[in-house]
Amino acid sequence: MRPKQWPKNVFIFTALVFDEKLFTPSPLLKTIATFILFCLTSSAVYLINDLADIEKDRQHPTKRLRPLPSGQLKRSVAIAAAVLIPLITMPLFFLLDPQLGLIALVYLLMMIAYSFVLKNIVILDVLTVAAGFVLRVAAGAIVVDVERFSPWLYICATLVALFIGVGRRRHELILLAENANEHRASLNEYSLPLLNEMISIVASATVIAYSLYTFSAPNLPPNHAMMLTIPFVLYGVFRYLYLIHVKSKGGAPEEIFLSDRPLIIDLGLWGLAVIAILYFIGT
Numbered sequence: 001m002r003p004k005q006w007p008k009n010v011f012i013f014t015a016l017v018f019d020e021k022l023f024t025p026s027p028l029l030k031t032i033a034t035f036i037l038f039c040l041t042s043s044a045v046y047l048i049n050d051l052a053d054i055e056k057d058r059q060h061p062t063k064r065l066r067p068l069p070s071g072q073l074k075r076s077v078a079i080a081a082a083v084l085i086p087l088i089t090m091p092l093f094f095l096l097d098p099q100l101g102l103i104a105l106v107y108l109l110m111m112i113a114y115s116f117v118l119k120n121i122v123i124l125d126v127l128t129v130a131a132g133f134v135l136r137v138a139a140g141a142i143v144v145d146v147e148r149f150s151p152w153l154y155i156c157a158t159l160v161a162l163f164i165g166v167g168r169r170r171h172e173l174i175l176l177a178e179n180a181n182e183h184r185a186s187l188n189e190y191s192l193p194l195l196n197e198m199i200s201i202v203a204s205a206t207v208i209a210y211s212l213y214t215f216s217a218p219n220l221p222p223n224h225a226m227m228l229t230i231p232f233v234l235y236g237v238f239r240y241l242y243l244i245h246v247k248s249k250g251g252a253p254e255e256i257f258l259s260d261r262p263l264i265i266d267l268g269l270w271g272l273a274v275i276a277i278l279y280f281i282g283t
Contacts, residue, residue: 001043001081005254009038011133011157015141018219019149020278027144033096034143037089038136041104044085045111047078052115061175062251100142107135122189126165133161148219156213159206164253166202167240170195171250199244203237225277232270239263 012035021027050057050068057069067073086108094101110118111132118128137157141149173187173195210233214226239262243249249256257263 002046006039009035011136012140014137015144015146015149019144019146021144030143034139037092040085041089044082047082049115051078097142100139103135103139120185122186125186129165130158130161133157150217150219152213152217155209159202159209163202163206166198167244167250225281229273232266236266
């Protein structure tokens with residue numbers, strides 16, 4: 001169920017924070033509930049993905065150690081969990097909000113399609129992953145009934161997800177070398193120069209989009225104090241590029257965000273700066 005990847009669902013809190021409802025009990029509780037349900041639903045997706053890729057994962061240097069390909073977890077148990085979890089979470093999504101339920105259902109169906117088809121189609125594979133993050137942001141926006149949420153944040157979420165996704169493809173291509181096609185068909189269509197170019201484009205677009213958001217979104221403090229958070233975003237992008245190109249990381253983004261101390265500190269300072277500006281300085 002990959003609990004290490006559950007932090008990806010933190011995107012659900014985007015609307016809560018930027019719509020200035022972080023300290024409002026009802027939206028906070030609904031967002032936490034949505035986060036928990038998405039963690040469970042994404043876990044079902046991971047089980048489905050591992051079941052579909054069990055033979056290929058056995059040829060992968062690190063994925064072969066996962067419970068299913070290594071034989072630690074029985075296939076029948078994984079199938080039962082993958083079926084049971086959505087049967088529990090989907091009704092709860094609809095109970096929280098019908099629109100939220102539709103988004104969760106679209107996410108589940110899209111990720112199932114990704115597990116069996118879309119991940120083998122070049123470019124569309126990383127775009128599908130990015131779409132999953134945008135749906136998380138949209139889910140968070142629905143449960144808090146947003147009033148001051150800027151569409152710029154959807155663009156930023158898309159670009160950040162693409163940045164991470166393309167970096168992961170680059171790592172897989174280098175790690176698997178000539179056996180890349182045996183693990184994922186789309187890797188045969190990528191090349192290192194192409195992925196480097198894509199990373200450069202997405203990294204640049206991420207910084208530009210976030211910078212435009214900080215001084216053009218109408219819901220932000222009129223003193224443009226949010227622009228003070230741009231250096232944290234710049235450092236985060238540069239640090240991640242450093243980890244990808246110099247340290248040859250990127251295969252497991254969740255491990256980078258949970259283990260790289262400079263990046264953790266940077267994200268923490270960015271979050272504190274955003275909260276301070278939105279809730280205290282800008283008021």
